[in-house]
Amino acid sequence: YGLSPLQDGILFHHLLATQGDPYLLVSQMAFAERSVLDRYLAAVQQVVDRHDILRTAFVWEGLSSPAQVVWRKAALDVLEVELEGCDGSGADELRRRFDPRQYRLDLGRAPLMRFVIAREPGSGRWLLLVLQHHLIGDHTTAEVMHAEVWAVLDGRAHELAAPQPFRNLVAQARLGxxxxxxxxxxxxxxxxxxxxxxxxxxxxxxxxxxxxxxxxxxxxxxxxxxxxxxxxxxxxxxxxxxxxxxxxxxxxxxxxxxxxxxxxxxxxxxxxxxxxxxxxxxxxxxxxxxxxxxxxxxxxxxxxxxxxxxxxxxxxxxxxxxxxxxxxxxxxxxxxxxxxxxxxxxxxxxxxxxxxxxxxxxxxxxxxxxxxxxxxxxxxxxxxxxxxxxxxxxxxxxxxxxxxxxxxxxxxxxxxxxxxxxxxxxxxxxxxxxxxxxxxxxxxx
Structure with a gap:
């Protein structure tokens, strides 16, 4: 289906930028050990499986107007990197390597999220950097996603309400x-x-x-x-x-x-x-x-x-x-x-x-x-x-x-x-x- 008015504008700015992307959101977390990180990523995958917008990609080449396409399955894109030999904070080094001022996501591939993981030098902790494109979420989306991941981790996935399809919003915005x-x-x-x-x-x-x-x-x-x-x-x-x-x-x-x-x-x-x-x-x-x-x-x-x-x-x-x-x-x-x-x-x-x-x-x-x-x-x-x-x-x-x-x-x-x-x-x-x-x-x- 088509894009909402703000999605149209954000896609415009993505295409306009020759380097980096002004609408790529970055967040960072740390985990005491690898097993905790793995459980967290598995919970995120469950939430992605539930929500259509988290399995959405965007296509525009050869089309009269851009479209968003929901994939049936979208596996998390997890990249493990080495931080050995970096000076100072491992979190800062990750942020430098994947700075949205230089880094871009492929909008044609769902989910529009990338997870970068690395062992923190000199400690047993694992660092996680998440890049998520603004096309698929806003501030409330982040809070809802956060709450649902926590419910899964807490063994309460069965309590989550049926997900609302994003196409309802697109219909309202375009036909309202x-x-x-x-x-x-x-x-x-x-x-x-x-x-x-x-x-x-x-x-x-x-x-x-x-x-x-x-x-x-x-x-x-x-x-x-x-x-x-x-x-x-x-x-x-x-x-x-x-x-x-x-x-x-x-x-x-x-x-x-x-x-x-x-x-x-x-x-x-x-x-x-x-x-x-x-x-x-x-x-x-x-x-x-x-x-x-x-x-x-x-x-x-x-x-x-x-x-x-x-x-x-x-x-x-x-x-x-x-x-x-x-x-x-x-x-x-x-x-x-x-x-x-x-x-x-x-x-x-x-x-x-x-x-x-x-x-x-x-x-x-x-x-x-x-x-x-x-x-x-x-x-x-x-x-x-x-x-x-x-x-x-x-x-x-x-x-x-x-x-x-x-x-x-x-x-x-x-x-x-x-x-x-x-x-x-x-x-x-x-x-x-x-x-x-x-x-x-x-x-x-």
């Missing part, structure tokens, strides 16, 4: 809402936008993640609590507050009041029963337009919330269609910054009771996009974290600082001056303001 309805919605939002929104002048939206650096930070608990309290008081989502704060960061770094940035949508809101346990690429990226003007802060929050709610009913529209609804002439991009608000459960949490689990350790993961500036807000339920990805020379840590300051200013205004114009929210942390205005103006020399 009329393209004319999507077009009318995005035309109303974007018709008067005649200039791209490019924070820091970053205009290259066909990148492959090369030169991109990541920074992470957890927000202070007091700020988290104040933000959640204001969201409850106003009857809006915490995501709405975060979108408005990010809009102000984008506005001040692009010199525009009418800002457009991409927002990552969950894609499962209207996907029917069981969608929260389905595997596949459900999410989508679509433009959101917010005006940072004389409107009061509280009213701006309500507008942002309403815009996001409207956008959700178009969550499977094509980004290409949405971009054509603006007044920007191709090939100029509509936006170059992305916000991803995601609900997270910490990796390897709550996995059950099996003894095998004590022999496993999560070493981390990495994902990238083709956009030069991405901010992810990680909602852990009672905590909030920020992860920024920015191409050099923009500092990802500074981006986190701007967002934290914007959120502090937003919650201050909501508590003390809800009618303050939203355009007045500051994004410069005190140290950077002091550096710009004082340090750089020391003229004694």
């Amino acid at each position: 809402m009329d393209a004319k309805a999507h077009e009318a919605f995005f035309r109303e939002m974007l018709a008067d936008i005649d200039e791209p929104t490019l924070p820091f002048g970053l205009s290259e939206v066909y990148g492959d993640g090369r030169g991109s650096r990541e920074a992470r930070r957890m927000l202070p608990q007091a700020l988290n609590d104040r933000l959640r309290h204001q969201a409850r008081r106003l009857g809006v989502s915490l995501a709405s507050l975060c979108h408005l704060a990010w809009a102000q960061v984008v506005a001040l770094s692009s010199g525009r009041e009418q800002v457009v940035f991409g927002t990552v949508l969950f894609g499962r809101m209207h996907a029917g029963a069981g969608a929260d346990r389905a595997m596949g690429l459900f999410m989508n990226t679509l433009p959101l337009r917010l005006d940072l003007d004389e409107t009061g802060v509280e009213e701006s929050v309500r507008i942002a919330h309403a815009r996001l709610a409207e956008l959700l009913s178009h969550e499977h529209a094509s980004l290409a269609l949405a971009q054509r609804c603006s007044d920007i002439a191709a090939p100029a991009p509509l936006f170059s910054a992305l916000l991803n608000y995601r609900h997270n459960t910490p990796a390897m949490a709550g996995e059950g009771t099996s003894d095998v689990l004590s022999g496993m350790e999560w070493l981390g993961d990495e994902e990238r996009t083709n956009y030069p500036l991405t901010l992810s807000v990680d909602d852990f339920g009672q905590e909030l974290g920020l992860t920024a990805d920015a191409v050099e020379p923009i500092s990802a840590d500074r981006i986190c600082g701007y967002m934290q300051r914007a959120l502090e200013q937003l919650v201050d205004a909501l508590e003390q001056a809800p009618d303050r114009p939203v355009r007045e929210l500051d994004i410069l942390p005190a140290e950077e303001r002091s550096y710009l205005l004082e340090e750089l103006n020391r003229t004694e020399a």
